[in-house]
Amino acid sequence: MSSLLEIRGLEVAYGASQVLFGIDLAMAEGEAATLLGRNGMGKTTTLRALCGLEPVRAGSIRFMGEDITGWRPDRIGRAGIALVPEGRQCFPNLTVDEHLVAFFANRRQVAEPWTPARVYALFPRLAERRRNLGNQLSGGEQQMLAIGRALVTNPRLLVLDEATEGLAPLIRDEIWACLSALRAAGQSVLVVDKYVEKLIALADRHTVIERGQVVWRGSSAELDADHGIWHRYLGI
Amino acid sequence: MTQLVLEQALNGLQFGLMLFLLAAGLTLVFGIMDCINLAHGSLYMVGAYFVAAAAQAADSFWLGLGAGIAGTAVLGLLLELSLFRQLYRRDHLSQVLATFALILIANESVRLIWGPAPLLLNPPAALSGPVEIAGFFYPAYRLVIIGVGLVVAALLYLLVAKSRIGMWVRAGAANREMTEALGINVRGLFTAVFVFGAALCALAGGLLGPLLAVQVGMGESVLILAFVVIIIGGIGSIRGALVGALIVGTVDTLGRALLPTLLRATLPADAAATLGPALASILIYLLMAAILFFKPQGLFPARA
């Protein structure tokens, strides 16, 4: 198993207030990993730093064996990391169709790439709204679009930050099913979400952070077995 | 009479397309990248000066036009790299201040280099006279402007609304961070758009120079008109800029042509003589205020 992602001693600060104090995280190609923790513990910050959206104060990030620390976000994006951001961030001035057409890319020459058509097949609701602008969608529709937009870049690593937020139960199930399918097809994913049971079923490895530090790390079986961790670090 | 109406309609079209040429670059930078560029008019002025100077040196209008456009594009590149790059992220007020400053600098520099007197820029001899169409004469050069305006409109529409580059630019304008995270080099893209906008300015300046005066301060009066156009059309919409330009062109032309006569028929001669021209000169502003009153986002709001 080759190493896909390796984060070492990551520290990030917003101005004077430091948020991450040395996060370590590693993923192998084809793996699904999660990042868990309560509100405000630094999950989003970790993902943003990974995508080059926050400057790294200390530590390093290696992706596909290359040191990508300090790269500009677009370069990281082209290297194969795609983000489904917290809060969806659809473009208000692009139609649904344009969201998918504009960012479609198959840089790795995948045999069966994600195309706009495939995304529409996954979320028929989006197909019905293809002429709507990004801000003319319901919250849930925006979430679907954000996932679709990341998929059409055909990334090596798909990063999802609270991608099920605001989705109806049925759709949420669909997303989980879709992630499992992606996973089965060999797509590497890094997920932040609050539905721990679902994550245990989906992912191989879990990292729990608390106040910007890793406090627990282990496999799905270990996490499933120890509900003390759930209670202590996740407030469940 | 029909001939006069026809000619005035053609004039409206021509004035509208001329405004469109000016507004086109502005829509790109202002409407799409959301950067208020008051110095747009200055680029237009500098473009016209470059074209005029080059045309004089080369003794050919077309060579001058090419060289002037290239020169303005280079200037645009330098400006973008040194200043505008910092401005995109700032609020509108900072943009207003910085580009207002650019106007001051540009006007003064042009005066320093070329002196205060207007520069000579004549159309190519072949186009300098009128041509006959359907029994009446119309300046050939104005027909060229109509043609170029239509071509630029079509190209821009395809580029912005239909091409992936256009989508990236719009996405980058709305949410730069996210666009970058999706693998698009927004910085480079914006530079390219700005340079393109500057080249459009020079095209407009070079083409309009033979019709209008190439002089210091030519940018400001035009700038306001261009703003009016894109505001009426709805900021960020190429279609809106075109429609807005045509509306302004037509209304202004017809207003000037008809209002005095109309008022003379209805009002006492004295009142008509003062009111007519006064009304005609504020007509487009009235129009803009009225349109914004009913459609506060312009006719074709790009972002509903």
Place this chain on the structure above:
Amino acid sequence: MADALLEVRALSRRFAAVDALQDVNFSVTPGEVHALIGPNGAGKTTFIHHVSGALRPDSGNIHFAGRDVTRLSMHERVRAGMARSYQITNVFAGQTALDNVALAVQGRPDAGSSFGFWRPVAAERRLFDEASAFLEQVGLGEKAGQLAGHLSHGEQRALELAMALATQPQLLLLDEPMAGTGPEESARMVELIEHLARHVTILLVEHDMDAVFRLADRISVLVNGRLICTGLPDEVRQDAEVRRAYLGDHL
């Protein structure tokens, strides 16, 4: 139902090609917590927008506390006793928590006119005393002096509630108050809403079914702009159509 607090009759709204709301009849009785659920894009937020006055219907009308408010603007409806929280957190980030709530208090009709040009607000004790009380009520008493932008997500949602409460509404419109909160904070939010429900009527939009079934007295289900059923939680849970369209195997 003559004694309904909110009564919506035959409300319809179309966005270009989308029928966001079609002939919706809906009522909220005083004192209840009425949940509105439905798939994404069903029109829930749109519905809330119409009730609160942010959008105008194509047809239909809205009665509130016995009065036709269809033509009233948002602030007039607030003054009539409606308050809302937003699906996306919407507080004054640069102001302290206390100032946020004080603004809400100041906006109330009984707090006097806001066309005061001379007397500093800081001197108005009453405003701040009352604001503090509302902060206490949502458990933010300690954070009064903090900038709202520096509060955690869950705290901001609570602050938002405090602001809504400070307008002393008869009806509180809550659009996804649990969105983006972790399990712990969700639980706290549920408790808070439960507590508030004793004083004020609530219309709740939420995708968190645990919360909905715990809080709601009645539930309505909106699908594709149509209201497909209204009833007690158990009835809704059993409804085959609701299961197919929305709940799936949940619960």
Place this chain on the structure above:
Amino acid sequence: MAFYRPARWQNAAVIVSLAMLIALPELLTALDQSYYTGFATRVLIFALAASSLNLVLGFGGMVSLGHAAFFGVGAYVAAICYDAGIHEGLLVLPLAALVAGLFALLVGAISLRTRGVYFIMITLAFAQMTYYLFISARAWGGDDGMPIYERMKFAGLSLLGDEALYYLALGVLALCMLLFARLAQARFGRTVQAIRENETRMEALGYPVFRYRLVCFALGGAVAGLAGALLANLTGMASPNLLQWTQSGTLLVMVIIGGVGYLWGGLVGAVVLLLLEEFLLAWFEHWHIALGLLLIGIVLFAPRGVAALFGKHHG
């Protein structure tokens, strides 16, 4: 941005500056530089105009590019009054403020339906209309403007000497600044500041947002009118140039230089810009280049304005 709260040292600073300003004309006369009394009066008047724009822009969040219209209308009211034989400042000044304020009310009522750049442009459009109307209005001198051959009186006292007008301008400015300072911390000021930050939220708290913005806009217009009337008396004329969009731009530049939303922003900006103009001009024929570079420097290195360098926003 937080609500405006004055810094602690501010009161002391204000008293010291006021004392210095009161002594200034004496000092200038002693130095045989009485020309600068007129110049200082100008600075005070522009400080007033810029501060009135700062009320609209900094506190109300309305970026108006047509503020010069109200400034100019105030000047014309003064000139028309002179023409009509009304020479009493106690009458002229309130009248100028009233007319300019009412005009602003009208413009605001239409413009405030729009937002953002559309608002910038519609205010500009109204200013342009006013400009063209005054240019073609023969009765009011058209392009030549309207002269005021003799300054108004104030409470029966002559303002003929530059000093008298200076003190009048200083008094009006001080009163207006006091009003603004109080207003910024009073209910109205807080309301408009909150609206600046988040309009829909205020609407959802039951505030009739439109009304507050309109009143703020009209108040700004009225004070600008006051400044215009003073300026007309200083220069001895009302000219359509006062209504030109570049004049609005200059006022805007003053506010931005000084610091948007800082009580003293407009004032500081006016002082800085006019001093620069006065002294750069003397040194360098092409001083616009220097000024332009300086402004760009401010944008890049002191984006929140000069006032921000001295005072903190959060009290």
Place this chain on the structure above:
Amino acid sequence: AGPIKVGFVSTLSGPGAGLGVDIRDGFNLGMQHLGGKLGGLPAEVLIADDQQNPDVAKQATDRFLKRDKVDFMTGIVFSNIMLAVGPAVFQNQTFYISANAGPSQYAGEQCNPFFFNVAWQNDNLHEAVGKVVQDKGFKNVMIVTPNYPGGKDAVSGFKRFYKGKTEEMYTKLGQLDYAAELAQIRAAKPDALFFFLPGGMGINFVKQFVAAGLSRDTQLFAPGFSADEDVIKAVGEPMMGMFNSSHWAHDMDNAENKRFVADFQKTYGRLPSLYASQGYDAALMMDAAVRDVKGNVADKKALQKALEAKRFKSVRGEFKFNSNHYPVQNYYLRAIGKDAQGRVTNKTMGTIFTNHADAYAAQCKMK
């Protein structure tokens, strides 16, 4: 006493800058010819830009009057600016030698002992055109001018000497495009057209007029400044054949003018315009008067007498001052054509008025 100080306020930036710069350069050339002295005394010229803004002009004037305590003021191009600064200058009892602006107010009721105009009264050039158009027998004349008082003054000046049928067309001040007007002109088929469109407006108008093919049927007339060397430089060949009126021309045959034109070209690399000639004359006029009072510029009465006496040789030949301190002089007809070297330039065709005064002098009761 210190040097003789001259405050020169003019439009040196913005669209009207060309005019102010010409006046300045003419004035400076005059000073150079005088060896930097006025009346044999050392002199200092202070220059300020009014940005074509009356308010700015007023400030600059105040500075010169009160801070620098100048003995003469000059330079202003535009009447509205002159009217703005006039009162302050006169109140200060400083002599203003206008090198261009000639408002009717100062020619008539508001004439002032401290105001001298060494150029022309605003209406004069329009009157001259009206006379030519009348004399040449045109019957159907169109007038194009911006909708502002200056424009309306031009119309009345023109009509003072042209008695035939006219149609007036008012445009927006600062208008760029004249297509609509041109279409109407084409429809109206006038045999002559007189336009008063200062600055860039005039340039645009002429270019578009010729491009529209109207010059074949309609003869163009303009006041001299709309057809001067600066305008010709910007428009070029299309200007050919246009008639205009002026009190000066660069080909005028007198020694002073020959020296002036030659040196101006040598120093500044361009042909002088009538503005330059007026600036030059202003310098000569100050020099002669200072010499006359033997440097005692504090004696205002004597200085006024000396100025009125006009003891200098103007580049435009003979002229004298009227009771209102405006010139009584000849006005010439010029036509634009190619000169011997093939340059497009003005050529003097004849005299329109001899010893022509303005229409307002009668209303002037000079104190």
